[in-house]
Amino acid sequence: MVVDDSVSLLFSASHWPSIHIQKENENEDCDIEAKIRKICFDLNLPSLMEQAAVMGSVGSVAILVQAIENELVIEIKRTCFLEPTFSLLDPRKLVHVREQYIVDADGLKKAGFGDFPDGNYWFTRDFTESETVWYDPIPVEFSKEKNLALVRDEARSNQHGLGVVPIVWIKNLPAADPNAPDGKCTFNAGIDAMIDADYLLSQTVRGLRYSSDPTMVLSVDEYQLSNGLNASLTKDASHAIALPQGSDAKLLEINGTGAAAALNMWQALRSLSLEAMHGNRAHGDRVSAAQSGRAMELMCLGLTWLVGRLRRSYGDCGLISVIKLISLITQKFPDLEIAGHNYGSLQTKNISLVWPAWFEPTFGDMQTIANAVQSAKSSGVVSMDTAVRMMKPATHIQHVAEEIKKILNDNDFSQR
Structure with missing residues (x-):
C-alpha cells in the first residue's frame, strides 16, 4: 500500500514532471x-518509470x-539477475x-x-561500454570455474x-553504504509489525468464528455414555458434550471483548508500521469538507517526505539518465x-525536472495564489x-518564456 501510494505521487498522470532543457545562454530550448x-x-515512458x-x-532496478x-x-x-x-x-x-x-x-x-x-542452462549476457556480448548457454551442472x-x-x-x-542503475533509497549496488527497501521498516498484525488478525x-458457533453442553445419565465418563469426547463446534444427570447445561461461548482488544492492537500495529515506512495515516472518512492542497499536504506529510526522496532517485538519477542515454543513442545513430x-x-546537456504540486490546488487556492501574485507584481517586488x-x-x-510572450501579445492587442 505504501509503495502504491508513493508511486502514485511520483509518476502518475497529474504528477509527471516537466522536462526543461537550457541552452548555453540560459534560455529554454523549446524545440528540444x-x-x-x-x-x-x-x-x-511514464508507465515504464511507474513500473520501475x-x-x-x-x-534497486535497472x-x-x-x-x-x-x-x-x-x-x-530485475537486479536480482544482474551483477554490476x-x-x-x-x-x-x-x-x-x-x-x-x-x-x-x-x-x-x-x-x-x-x-x-x-x-x-545458464543464460549469460554482458553489457560493456563498447559492446553487448552474448554467450552460448551452458548446462547448470557445470561448476562455477567453468x-x-x-x-x-x-x-x-x-x-x-x-x-x-546502456543501462541506468537506480537505487531506491539512500542506504547505509553509499557504494552498495542496492538502496534501502521502501517497506523494510514495517515488515515485522505487519507480520504480527496478520497473525493477530x-x-x-x-x-469470532468460534463465538458464532459455540459448543453445546447437555446433562444426561452416566449409563447413557459408552464406557462411562472415561470415554473419549469430541470437543468442537459440531459436537455436543454429554454430562451426568444433575449437571448444568450451557453453551460454551466467548464474549467479544477479546476480539475488540485484538482489533485495537491491530490498528496500533498498522499505525506503527505506516509511521515507520512514512506512509499515509490520514483517514478520508474523517474529512468533513473539501481540503486545500496545502492542508492535504500537511495531512500526508510523511508520505510527501518519502516521495521527495524517491524523486531524487527515480527522477534526477533515473529519468534524467534515461533521457540522456536516449539522446546519446540518437547522436550515435542519427537514423534511429x-x-x-x-x-x-x-x-540534451543542461536538463532538469520541474515537479508539480503534491496535490491539485482548489479554486480557493488558485484565487489566493492569483491575489498574492497580482499584489506582488503591482508593488514591483517580483518580475514578470x-x-x-x-x-x-x-x-x-509548459514554457515560461512562451507564456510571457503570449501575455505581452495580449496586452498589446488590448491596448489597440
Missing part, C-alpha cells in the same frame, strides 16, 4: 523540450536502453553489467537458440560504441526511429518571469 516530451509519451519504481521498491533493428527499445530489468561493476573513481558510473539466470531447454528453443537436450570458458555468440553480439553501459477471525519517428541527433512561475502550479504551463 517538445521533442523530448513527445518521445517520452511515444515510448510510454514499483519493481525497484525492494532496493533500465536497459538499446537500439534493435534501427528501433529504440526500453526494457526494465562500478568504477573505482566514480561509484555512480557503471563499467560492466553481467546478466545471468537459469532457463530450460524449451525456453531456449522459444527464444530462437535452437534445440538443446532437456535440462536447465564459467570462465564461456563461448561468445558472435551472431548475436554487437558493437554499440556508446562509451557508456487471523487469530481474531478464528475467535523512435515509435516510428526520426528525431535526428538530440542534444517570477510571477508566471508562481502561477505555474495552477495554470500548468
Whole structure:
C-alpha cells in the first residue's frame, strides 16, 4: 500500500514532471523540450518509470536502453539477475553489467537458440561500454570455474560504441553504504509489525468464528455414555458434550471483548508500521469538507517526505539518465526511429525536472495564489518571469518564456 501510494505521487498522470532543457545562454530550448516530451509519451515512458519504481521498491532496478533493428527499445530489468561493476573513481558510473539466470531447454528453443537436450542452462549476457556480448548457454551442472570458458555468440553480439553501459542503475533509497549496488527497501521498516498484525488478525477471525458457533453442553445419565465418563469426547463446534444427570447445561461461548482488544492492537500495529515506512495515516472518512492542497499536504506529510526522496532517485538519477542515454543513442545513430519517428541527433546537456504540486490546488487556492501574485507584481517586488512561475502550479504551463510572450501579445492587442 505504501509503495502504491508513493508511486502514485511520483509518476502518475497529474504528477509527471516537466522536462526543461537550457541552452548555453540560459534560455529554454523549446524545440528540444517538445521533442523530448513527445518521445517520452511515444515510448510510454511514464508507465515504464511507474513500473520501475514499483519493481525497484525492494532496493534497486535497472533500465536497459538499446537500439534493435534501427528501433529504440526500453526494457526494465530485475537486479536480482544482474551483477554490476562500478568504477573505482566514480561509484555512480557503471563499467560492466553481467546478466545471468537459469532457463530450460524449451525456453531456449522459444527464444530462437535452437534445440538443446532437456535440462536447465545458464543464460549469460554482458553489457560493456563498447559492446553487448552474448554467450552460448551452458548446462547448470557445470561448476562455477567453468564459467570462465564461456563461448561468445558472435551472431548475436554487437558493437554499440556508446562509451557508456546502456543501462541506468537506480537505487531506491539512500542506504547505509553509499557504494552498495542496492538502496534501502521502501517497506523494510514495517515488515515485522505487519507480520504480527496478520497473525493477530487471523487469530481474531478464528475467535469470532468460534463465538458464532459455540459448543453445546447437555446433562444426561452416566449409563447413557459408552464406557462411562472415561470415554473419549469430541470437543468442537459440531459436537455436543454429554454430562451426568444433575449437571448444568450451557453453551460454551466467548464474549467479544477479546476480539475488540485484538482489533485495537491491530490498528496500533498498522499505525506503527505506516509511521515507520512514512506512509499515509490520514483517514478520508474523517474529512468533513473539501481540503486545500496545502492542508492535504500537511495531512500526508510523511508520505510527501518519502516521495521527495524517491524523486531524487527515480527522477534526477533515473529519468534524467534515461533521457540522456536516449539522446546519446540518437547522436550515435542519427537514423534511429523512435515509435516510428526520426528525431535526428538530440542534444540534451543542461536538463532538469520541474515537479508539480503534491496535490491539485482548489479554486480557493488558485484565487489566493492569483491575489498574492497580482499584489506582488503591482508593488514591483517580483518580475514578470517570477510571477508566471508562481502561477505555474495552477495554470500548468509548459514554457515560461512562451507564456510571457503570449501575455505581452495580449496586452498589446488590448491596448489597440
